[in-house]
Amino acid sequence: MSQFPKSAALMARGAAFFGSEHAILCGAMSWVSERNLVSAISNAGGFGVIACGAMTPALLDAEITATRALTAKPFGVNLITMHPDLFELIAVCASHGVSHVVLAGGIPPKGSVEAIKAGDNGGAEAKVICFAPTLALAKKLLRSGADALVIEGMEAGGHIGPVSTSVLAQEILPSIAEDALVFVAGGIGRGEAIAGYLEMGAAGVQLGTRFACATESIAHPAFKKAFFRASARDATASVQVDPRLPVIPVRALKNKGTEAFSAKQIEVARLLDDGSVEMLEAQLQIERYWAGALRRAAIDGDVENGSLMAGQSVGMVTKEEPVTEIIAALLGECEAALGRRAAA
Numbered sequence: 003m004s005q006f007p008k009s010a011a012l013m014a015r016g017a018a019f020f021g022s023e024h025a026i027l028c029g030a031m032s033w034v035s036e037r038n039l040v041s042a043i044s045n046a047g048g049f050g051v052i053a054c055g056a057m058t059p060a061l062l063d064a065e066i067t068a069t070r071a072l073t074a075k076p077f078g079v080n081l082i083t084m085h086p087d088l089f090e091l092i093a094v095c096a097s098h099g100v101s102h103v104v105l106a107g108g109i110p111p112k113g114s115v116e117a118i119k120a121g122d123n124g125g126a127e128a129k130v131i132c133f134a135p136t137l138a139l140a141k142k143l144l145r146s147g148a149d150a151l152v153i154e155g156m157e158a159g160g161h162i163g164p165v166s167t168s169v170l171a172q173e174i175l176p177s178i179a180e181d182a183l184v185f186v187a188g189g190i191g192r193g194e195a196i197a198g199y200l201e202m203g204a205a206g207v208q209l210g211t212r213f214a215c216a217t218e219s220i221a222h223p224a225f226k227k228a229f230f231r232a233s234a235r236d237a238t239a240s241v242q243v244d245p246r247l248p249v250i251p252v253r254a255l256k257n258k259g260t261e262a263f264s265a266k267q268i269e270v271a272r273l274l275d276d277g278s279v280e281m282l283e284a285q286l287q288i289e290r291y292w293a294g295a296l297r298r299a300a301i302d303g304d305v306e307n308g309s310l311m312a313g314q315s316v317g318m319v320t321k322e323e324p325v326t327e328i329i330a331a332l333l334g335e336c337e338a339a340l341g342r343r344a345a346a
């Protein structure tokens with residue numbers, strides 16, 4: 003019997019879907035969610051997800067192989083819908099028999115959900131998980147073939163939507179969570195919050211910030227130190243400086259890099275103005291900028307000029323801990339909260 007029976011009961015659907023012990027996903031984090039962290043999460047009973055980010059198909063191929071060498075447990079791959087080689091990346095996942103593909107960064111392009119589910123290129127069929135920003139889109143994504151959904155609030159680290167996790171959960175869970183698998187993300191730092199979302203009908207949860215500084219994470223020590231020092235209010239959302247250039251806000255710890263992003267937006271807006279780039283290329287330039295800035299901070303350790311993407315739960319990240327201990331702490335808190343409510 004599970005050490006956390008009440009949590010296990012509420013997580014049963016989500017855990018069965020992922021083939022994991024607990025329905026706790028570590029959301030993909032570009033550069034950080036690579037073989038070491040992903041395998042550690044899956045080995046600890048959670049569900050790890052490789053962040054493909056801007057990787058080429060060959061790099062993704064190598065990363066999946068390397069992750070497989072470190073865990074016999076299932077793990078997923080997160081693909082960004084805007085990636086120019088999206089369909090090749092889907093084929094790489096299929097050729098490895100990756101069981102779950104998460105499509106992030108926008109509405110899935112035509113044919114992508116079908117390609118993943120069909121196991122294109124003679125590979126294995128996989129389950130598709132999509133991000134749902136509204137109830138209407140959640141229903142549409144399910145009709146289009148998504149097997150599960152993630153709803154992510156603006157408390158989260160990285161690219162964010164405009165609505166908080168608590169409001170998204172109230173709007174979406176009561177309507178669809180009985181029939182559909184919905185995982186809640188954004189701002190979760192402790193197990194009491196997990197208990198709340200499970201009671202509302204979530205099949206499980208996804209966390210990023212809480213896992214970014216795990217012992218097994220390859221994030222640079224300076225990046226981790228910045229997390230340990232930060233409080234919730236330091237994790238701010240980027241602002242759009244030019245109304246003609248819609249950029250998805252990014253939540254990160256405030257530093258010089260935050261200001262540099264405003265300058266980058268002005269530079270790209272000028273390129274749009276003088277017609278030297280189209281909107282799609284302008285948006286791709288912004289995304290490439292973020293990928294480079296995050297690498298600079300997370301891998302190179304330049305915490306002044308790079309991007310310290312972090313969610314508001316960063317204040318609850320105070321020290322480096324092995325993934326097993328983080329998961330045990332979250333489940334312990336969740337179980338205690340469920341127990342208190344049952345006893346009341």
Ligand SMILES: Cc1cc2nc3c(=O)[nH]c(=O)nc-3n(C[C@H](O)[C@H](O)[C@H](O)COP(=O)(O)O)c2cc1C
Binds near residue numbers: 029
């Ligand atoms: C450093 C960092 C990088 C991230 N990179 C990605 C990414 O490449 N793709 C993606 O879908 N989400 C990305 N995210 C979001 C996480 O997958 C996850 O959904 C989010 O962190 C959950 O909210 P939390 O930070 O409040 O726990 C990133 C988050 C962080 C903190």
